[in-house]
Amino acid sequence: xxxxxxxxxxxxxxxxxxxAAASGAAxxxxxxxxxxxxxxxxxxxxxxxxxxxxxxxxxxxEELKDGGFRIGAAVAGAVLRDHARxxxxxxxxxxxxxxxxxxxxxGRATAGGNLCNGSPAGDSVPAMVAAGAxxxxxxxxxxxxxxxxxxxxxxxxxxxxxxxxVVCFTLPARPKxxxxxxxxxxxxxxMDIAVVGCGVSLTMDKGTVTAARVGLGAVAPTVLLxxxxxxxxxxxxxxxxxxxxxxxxxxxxxxxxACRPIDDKRGTIAYRTKVAGVLLKRTAAIAAERAGRN
Amino acid sequence: MAKIHVSTTVNGEPQEFLCDxxxxxxxxxxxxxxxxxxxxxxxxxxxxxxxxTVNGRIVCSCLMLAAEAEGQKIGxxxxxxxxxxxxxLQQKFLEHAALQCGICTPGVLMAAKALLERNPDPSxxxxxxxxxxxxxxxxxxxxxxxxxxxxxxxxxxxxx
Numbered sequence: 001x002x003x004x005x006x007x008x009x010x011x012x013x014x015x016x017x018x019x020a021a022a023s024g025a026a027x028x029x030x031x032x033x034x035x036x037x038x039x040x041x042x043x044x045x046x047x048x049x050x051x052x053x054x055x056x057x058x059x060x061x062e063e064l065k066d067g068g069f070r071i072g073a074a075v076a077g078a079v080l081r082d083h084a085r086x087x088x089x090x091x092x093x094x095x096x097x098x099x100x101x102x103x104x105x106x107g108r109a110t111a112g113g114n115l116c117n118g119s120p121a122g123d124s125v126p127a128m129v130a131a132g133a134x135x136x137x138x139x140x141x142x143x144x145x146x147x148x149x150x151x152x153x154x155x156x157x158x159x160x161x162x163x164x165x166v167v168c169f170t171l172p173a174r175p176k177x178x179x180x181x182x183x184x185x186x187x188x189x190x191m192d193i194a195v196v197g198c199g200v201s202l203t204m205d206k207g208t209v210t211a212a213r214v215g216l217g218a219v220a221p222t223v224l225l226x227x228x229x230x231x232x233x234x235x236x237x238x239x240x241x242x243x244x245x246x247x248x249x250x251x252x253x254x255x256x257x258a259c260r261p262i263d264d265k266r267g268t269i270a271y272r273t274k275v276a277g278v279l280l281k282r283t284a285a286i287a288a289e290r291a292g293r294n
Numbered sequence: 295m296a297k298i299h300v301s302t303t304v305n306g307e308p309q310e311f312l313c314d315x316x317x318x319x320x321x322x323x324x325x326x327x328x329x330x331x332x333x334x335x336x337x338x339x340x341x342x343x344x345x346x347t348v349n350g351r352i353v354c355s356c357l358m359l360a361a362e363a364e365g366q367k368i369g370x371x372x373x374x375x376x377x378x379x380x381x382x383l384q385q386k387f388l389e390h391a392a393l394q395c396g397i398c399t400p401g402v403l404m405a406a407k408a409l410l411e412r413n414p415d416p417s418x419x420x421x422x423x424x425x426x427x428x429x430x431x432x433x434x435x436x437x438x439x440x441x442x443x444x445x446x447x448x449x450x451x452x453x454x
Binding site: 004005006008029031032033036037039040041049051053076078101102103104105107108190191 | 298314315316318337338339342345348351352353354356357358359361362364405408409423424425426427428
């Protein structure tokens with residue numbers, strides 16, 4: 001009845017070996033919430049399924065000595081939701097990942113899969129970009145690290161070489177006065193695909209923004225790091241009313257300027273471009289408010 | 295192609311089965327294992343009718359390969375009642391007629407049970423949010439939400 005094979009290796013080396021040996025015919029199975037749907041729809045017909053959930057390194061959330069976090073690529077969203085310390089340090093990363101699908105989907109869906117699915121609208125990706133996450137990749141030629149924004153190459157395409165597997169995300173240590181946030185625009189209230197997604201991570205010192213990164217989703221062939229928007233926020237004062245309006249306007253304009261969206265049933269080019277700026281302002285306000293409490 | 299041999303635990307009982315690599319957990323539950331309480335609605339993880347627990351977390355069994363069950367603890371709707379004694383949620387759903395055609399009901403019950411185990415005192419918002427992945431085309435949801443809220447209140451009362 002079937003010519004598909006399934007393996008669930010215990011080590012990363014075995015997984016890489018099996019994945020590379022199948023030379024393109026294999027698919028990695030993390031949560032399966034994209035893979036199984038695509039297989040069922042006949043879009044994908046892998047010869048080999050490599051289940052990575054028996055590999056300890058890929059299913060663990062680890063707090064690093066320096067205060068950073070390492071999140072295995074196969075960690076389900078529900079596990080992140082239940083990780084109090086991660087949620088305190090990186091509320092934006094956790095809320096973005098938790099926006100993917102229903103409670104049931106959260107029991108399976110992973111940030112690794114969300115990245116590797118290669119959708120420009122993946123919710124966890126802009127938050128990871130804002131966070132400055134470093135992605136560890138292992139392949140037949142060894143291990144390497146890439147900033148998360150360098151991983152997607154286009155819709156459904158990645159800058160990975162044959163046989164390479166995404167292993168984990170490393171989030172840096174947080175200086176005092178840091179936090180992050182993620183918002184997305186969808187036409188309904190829950191469970192839809194982002195029309196625009198915006199992640200902001202920032203650090204404040206004595207009422208001034210000292211560092212900021214902005215990730216934008218669903219407005220270009222890949223999720224974008226909008227460096228100009230981050231720069232526009234740095235140096236701005238945070239008063240009683242929140243972030244400085246002029247800095248916010250400049251950052252919002254930078255987000256709109258970075259957009260290269262498509263027209264589709266979810267939104268037009270004009271709408272997405274405008275909403276990118278609006279979302280930047282709202283997301284930055286939440287991140288700043290959270291950072292003020294840290 | 296040789297079948298995959300899987301050893302797992304279903305509703306607390308050791309269980310073994312053979313499956314094909316691309317066969318879903320739902321297919322194996324409903325087929326070889328004869329546990330037809332979990333329903334197939336959409337087959338794409340949208341409707342929640344196939345909700346089961348894996349190591350205590352709810353998942354859509356249509357989005358899980360049967361082979362992945364190796365060494366895991368699977369819970370299905372068949373394990374919800376204690377013999378002839380219904381779970382309080384099941385009892386309350388009957389009293390409130392919180393169902394019409396019943397296709398979504400096993401999934402709703404599995405999800406609601408998982409919610410009350412995590413949060414014995416959920417707000418209506420919490421319940422609606424948690425159950426957002428369980429689609430019902432009949433009831434308009436109000437009876438379902440009320441039944442869950444009242445069960446939670448009863449169970450809190452009983453625990454006191």
